[in-house]
Amino acid sequence: IGDIIAESVHDWFTSDYGKHVIGGLVSVGVVMTTFQSSAVGDGPLTGKTLVVTGVLESFTRQEAEAAIQNAGGRSSSSVSKKTDYVVAGDEAGSKLAKAKKLGVTILDDSQFKQLLGMQ
Structure with a gap:
């Protein structure tokens, strides 16, 4: 994504409204997790x-x-x-x-x- 879209997404997530929406999702059980991508051949499930x-x-x-x-x-x-x-x-x-x-x-x-x- 470009700089303008990235800035817009960032602004929404840091706005009071964005925080309210995220808080509401969390309160009803939505689990938000980030996954770090491992280098090929370098993860706990490599070859599995x-x-x-x-x-x-x-x-x-x-x-x-x-x-x-x-x-x-x-x-x-x-x-x-x-x-x-x-x-x-x-x-x-x-x-x-x-x-x-x-x-x-x-x-x-x-x-x-x-x-x-x-x-």
Whole structure:
């Protein structure tokens, strides 16, 4: 983005109204987190394949997949014997069952955050 847009975004977030809106979002449970992008081959999940299933408490599906990639890992949509971890939230279904059958390590929301270095 250019300088004008960047300044406009900055001005909105630092305005009283922007702070009010952000405060309202936080008060209803929106979790705002920044992810530091790791250099390729330099993250806690480098070389690991993860599958996200179910509804996570701290992440949307897209946020979880972005966190995996930013930590050097690979996000997959299906469980196989090459899967290193399955991140399972509420209402996890057949992917969780397959992970158990294959002996894949299963992480809950808290364990996933810990693996990412967020706790």
